[in-house]
Each structure stands twice: as structure tokens, then as C-alpha cells.
Amino acid sequence: MSLLRDAIKNNEFVITAELSPRKGTLVTNFIKMVHSLKGRVHAINITDNQRAIMRMSSLAASYLVLREGVEPVYQITCRDRNRLALQSDLLGASALGIKNVLALTGDHPSAGDFPEAKPVFDLDATTLLHTITKLNSGFDLNDHPLKGHTDLFAGAALTPQAQPLEPVLLAMERKINAGAKFFQTQPVFDTDAFASFMSKINRFGIPVMAGILLLHSAEQAVNLNTQVPGIHIPDTLIKRLESSSDPHNEGIDIAVELTGRLRGISRGMHIMTVGQERDILTLLERI
Amino acid sequence: MIVTDKKPLQEVLEALSEYNRIFVVGCGSCAAASRTGGEDECKAWIRDLGSKGKEPAGYLIPEETCHVFLLKSMIRQSEAASSADAFLVLACGAGIQAVSAASDKPIVAGLNSMFLGTTYRAGEFLKYCSMCGNCVLSYTAGICPVTRCPKGLLNGPCGGMINSMCEVDNSMKCIWIDIYERLRLRNKQNVLTAINKPKTNNSMKHRKVEPLKFSGKAR
Structure with missing residues (x-):
């Protein structure tokens, strides 16, 4: 049984943090981070070659998290694997004891460190969710019976600040129809806009965990705005980081304030950083 | 419409390195519309091959180069074609292989096949279909x-x-x-x-x- 699913069901304010598998085989620091987060978060999301940058597999890293007694949210994208590989990895994940999965389409390889790679996208986030629903019911995508079904609590990603919004809401509804049981959002910086977004999706009755991205400098914020799809950091926050004598700490202050405001709006939060994983611990100590 | 792109001269010369007398086969359909395999382009290749020390044998522009039966009789009737060491084909992959199926001569591709194009206006093509x-x-x-x-x-x-x-x-x-x-x-x-x-x-x-x-x- 997924502890994440239980926490959502019990109406707890769910906290997840995101860790990246390393580029290489040394996992000492990764395991240390997992230990530091143990007992402080409900689950740890493990990214799958995010930004199309090659790293250790998210399945292997998710298992490393699980082995340390922390529940992983195994992120799986459609960029690198066709429907055979996706299904076999999902069966493998389930056999290893992984209970949560975040089904993503994935960034295009052109953004990453292997731009010449063949983009697969045999499935997409929606059809991957549909596939997980079938595997959970004891059948594969082509209705062949399985000897032992998966028991995966499947979620999906959401961009609340997307414009135009209607096609994104339609796609969200389609993901729910395909079997999404929760959503984790891209970073939220404007809680008023987020509250207005939440009022539009209340009718779905689905748990949404708001993304919190830890900032550490004005320069980083500007780069994120221009380089990362789906991120919009308002000028007021960039100015705050610019004029602060300790921008790193200012970034954590901003995250603490956002967390306070999100408690009344979303069912939980999902903490992300760009290479500053220790900041997650600082934020957790302050909220 | 199959949209094609001209290969660099150097690449074509490398593929033709073993052959001296070259016969050019263009295409009167898509490659002509792509401006890669029509009359002007065939003449330009003949000129370029001549300037690089090759002996151009002549050229032929079938109405549709992707038509094996049509090509068989056209090639059979062409003395210039039968005198050549190799054919340089200015057509899409389907056309190049039709020439290869219609003749025993060594074949060299002069074009890259890019995509199935929708013509917006003459010479402007949009990639709209993948023939999936x-x-x-x-x-x-x-x-x-x-x-x-x-x-x-x-x-x-x-x-x-x-x-x-x-x-x-x-x-x-x-x-x-x-x-x-x-x-x-x-x-x-x-x-x-x-x-x-x-x-x-x-x-x-x-x-x-x-x-x-x-x-x-x-x-």
C-alpha cells in the first residue's frame, strides 16, 4: 500500500521532494540526502533524465530510495522507451516494491546533452497513465493477462500558469480519464493566480500538490524564466533576490512564505531545486 | 510531392570516384518541382562533373522516375545511358531505387529525400504528413x-x-x-x-x- 496514497486519503498536507539521480555510479551523497529527508517528507520523487540530460536510471535510483526505507515516486517519461520497455520497467518497479509513479511525456532530446538521440514518444503521458491503469487491473496494453498485477499509485504533471489555459484543463481531464490519481505542479510563484486556477479544477475533486522551486540568486531566476518551459518567476521576486545581501537565504524566505500561503490552497507541496538539494532540508526546518 | 535536397558535390564525387563516364537521370515530377532534378539541374550537374574531370555521357528526365516499367524502356533506348560507367540519379529514394531496378548500372544518389511536402506556392513546401x-x-x-x-x-x-x-x-x-x-x-x-x-x-x-x-x- 502506498503511504503517499494513505496520506492524501487522510487529508494530510503532503510533502514530497525531488532528487535527481547522479550522472555516474557514485551514490554516497545521494543516499545521504535520502537519509536526511527520511521522516520529513511523505515521498521522494526521482527524476527520469530530466531536461533530457543523461543520468542513472530513475528505476534504479528509486529502488535505492526504497532500500533506505523512504517511499519513492518513480518518475517515468515516454521520451526514451517504447511501450514494451515502459511496461516491462513498470512491472519491474512493482516487483521491487515501488508503489508510486509519476507519468510524464518528457522533455524533447533537443534540450539535453544528447540532442542527436532519437525521440521515442511511442506513448505520451496520457496513454502511459492508461497503460498503468491496465497493468494495475492485471492486463497489459494489448489485453494479455499478467501473472501478478501492478499496484501503482499514478500521478501526472500540471502547469497551472499555462496560457491558453483551456486546452491544458482539457488535457488534465483526459489524464484523469486515463487514470491519474494525483497531480504535482510545475513551480508556483504567484499564489493568487494559483488559487484562481484551483477554483477552476475543484470540480475534478483530484488532489493537487503545488510545486515549490527554491531560488538562490536573481541570475538563476532570470535563467529559469528563459530556459525552462513552464516556469514563470515574477519580477517582484527577482527584484527581491537582486536587492538582498543574502540572496540564497532570501530564496528560502520566499519558499517559506509561499508554503504558508499554499497550505490553504493545495493538498500538499512538491519541493524542487536546481542542484541545491541541501536547501530542501533548510526549507523543511523552517516550515 | 517528395521534397529533395541536393547532396554536396564533394560527397557525390567520392561516391563516383571509381567511375569516369557518368549518365545523369533527373525526374520530371517532384524533383523538377523541388528544383533539384529538372532540366536546369541536370545541365548544372553535367557542367560540374565535367569541370571535375569526369566525362558526362548525357542526361534523361523521365516524366516520373519512380516508374520502373517506364524507365526500363527509356534506358534501353538510350545509347548514351548504355555507354555510361554509372548513373547519377537526381530523384527521391523511390526514384533512385526504380532506376536501380530498371538497370544493372552502378547507381549514385545525387539528392537526399527530405519529406512528403504540401506545396504552399511554387518552390515552397510544408512538412505536413509522415505517411504513418x-x-x-x-x-x-x-x-x-x-x-x-x-x-x-x-x-x-x-x-x-x-x-x-x-x-x-x-x-x-x-x-x-x-x-x-x-x-x-x-x-x-x-x-x-x-x-x-x-x-x-x-x-x-x-x-x-x-x-x-x-x-x-x-x-
Whole structure:
């Protein structure tokens, strides 16, 4: 049984943090981070070659998290694997004891460190969710019976600040129809806009965990705005980081304030950083 | 219309290195319209090959180079063709292989086949169809996401859509926004909540290497 699913069901304010598998085989620091987060978060999301940058597999890293007694949210994208590989990895994940999965389409390889790679996208986030629903019911995508079904609590990603919004809401509804049981959002910086977004999706009755991205400098914020799809950091926050004598700490202050405001709006939060994983611990100590 | 691109002269010369007397086969259909295999282009290749020490034997521009039967008789009747050491073919991959099927001469490709193009106006082509063998246009407002979304998504838009633009190229509108807007004009945007099933990849299935009849069924 997924502890994440239980926490959502019990109406707890769910906290997840995101860790990246390393580029290489040394996992000492990764395991240390997992230990530091143990007992402080409900689950740890493990990214799958995010930004199309090659790293250790998210399945292997998710298992490393699980082995340390922390529940992983195994992120799986459609960029690198066709429907055979996706299904076999999902069966493998389930056999290893992984209970949560975040089904993503994935960034295009052109953004990453292997731009010449063949983009697969045999499935997409929606059809991957549909596939997980079938595997959970004891059948594969082509209705062949399985000897032992998966028991995966499947979620999906959401961009609340997307414009135009209607096609994104339609796609969200389609993901729910395909079997999404929760959503984790891209970073939220404007809680008023987020509250207005939440009022539009209340009718779905689905748990949404708001993304919190830890900032550490004005320069980083500007780069994120221009380089990362789906991120919009308002000028007021960039100015705050610019004029602060300790921008790193200012970034954590901003995250603490956002967390306070999100408690009344979303069912939980999902903490992300760009290479500053220790900041997650600082934020957790302050909220 | 199959859109083709001229190969660099150096690459073609390397492929022709063992041959001296070269016969050029153009194409009067797509390659002529692409301005890669018509009369002007055949003459330009003859001139370039001559200037690089080759002995051009002449040229031929079939109406359709992708027609094996038509080519067989044309090549048989051409004395210049039979005197050549090799053929330089200015056609798409289907045309080059038709020449290869119609003659025993060594074949060198002069063009790269790029895509199945929709002609916007003369000389301007749009990549609209991938010939996937599993057409979804009835469900996507007559706009093909398989070809026109860089990820070929059947259930878009993805999270990379920013202010209607595509994450892969922010000067390009997200094709799923085009599909949504077209559906919205007819108040049919709610069809986007239905799941488009994964493709069956029909055109990637192995086909017997023998002629297909007009019905499209294998003999």
C-alpha cells in the first residue's frame, strides 16, 4: 500500500521532494540526502533524465530510495522507451516494491546533452497513465493477462500558469480519464493566480500538490524564466533576490512564505531545486 | 510531392570516384518541382562533373522516375545511358531505387529525400504528413500532430507549451493549440478529453518486397 496514497486519503498536507539521480555510479551523497529527508517528507520523487540530460536510471535510483526505507515516486517519461520497455520497467518497479509513479511525456532530446538521440514518444503521458491503469487491473496494453498485477499509485504533471489555459484543463481531464490519481505542479510563484486556477479544477475533486522551486540568486531566476518551459518567476521576486545581501537565504524566505500561503490552497507541496538539494532540508526546518 | 535536397558535390564525387563516364537521370515530377532534378539541374550537374574531370555521357528526365516499367524502356533506348560507367540519379529514394531496378548500372544518389511536402506556392513546401499508415486527421481537426508536433504527440499539448508556443522551437506555435483553436471554432473542443489510443505504426511494419496492387493489398 502506498503511504503517499494513505496520506492524501487522510487529508494530510503532503510533502514530497525531488532528487535527481547522479550522472555516474557514485551514490554516497545521494543516499545521504535520502537519509536526511527520511521522516520529513511523505515521498521522494526521482527524476527520469530530466531536461533530457543523461543520468542513472530513475528505476534504479528509486529502488535505492526504497532500500533506505523512504517511499519513492518513480518518475517515468515516454521520451526514451517504447511501450514494451515502459511496461516491462513498470512491472519491474512493482516487483521491487515501488508503489508510486509519476507519468510524464518528457522533455524533447533537443534540450539535453544528447540532442542527436532519437525521440521515442511511442506513448505520451496520457496513454502511459492508461497503460498503468491496465497493468494495475492485471492486463497489459494489448489485453494479455499478467501473472501478478501492478499496484501503482499514478500521478501526472500540471502547469497551472499555462496560457491558453483551456486546452491544458482539457488535457488534465483526459489524464484523469486515463487514470491519474494525483497531480504535482510545475513551480508556483504567484499564489493568487494559483488559487484562481484551483477554483477552476475543484470540480475534478483530484488532489493537487503545488510545486515549490527554491531560488538562490536573481541570475538563476532570470535563467529559469528563459530556459525552462513552464516556469514563470515574477519580477517582484527577482527584484527581491537582486536587492538582498543574502540572496540564497532570501530564496528560502520566499519558499517559506509561499508554503504558508499554499497550505490553504493545495493538498500538499512538491519541493524542487536546481542542484541545491541541501536547501530542501533548510526549507523543511523552517516550515 | 517528395521534397529533395541536393547532396554536396564533394560527397557525390567520392561516391563516383571509381567511375569516369557518368549518365545523369533527373525526374520530371517532384524533383523538377523541388528544383533539384529538372532540366536546369541536370545541365548544372553535367557542367560540374565535367569541370571535375569526369566525362558526362548525357542526361534523361523521365516524366516520373519512380516508374520502373517506364524507365526500363527509356534506358534501353538510350545509347548514351548504355555507354555510361554509372548513373547519377537526381530523384527521391523511390526514384533512385526504380532506376536501380530498371538497370544493372552502378547507381549514385545525387539528392537526399527530405519529406512528403504540401506545396504552399511554387518552390515552397510544408512538412505536413509522415505517411504513418494510421491517419488521425479525422480526430485532430484536419491538422496532423504526428508530423507537426516535434514529439508526435497524439494527446497534447504537453507541458512544454508556453504562451501557445513550442518548447522545442519558441518561434513555432504549438500545433496542439492550432488543433484546439480549430475545434473551438466549432465548439467541439471537448473531444480533447477523449484519449487518442497509441498508434499502430502500420507503415513501419515489414512489407513483402514485391509489387503492391492498386487496392493496396499485397499480391
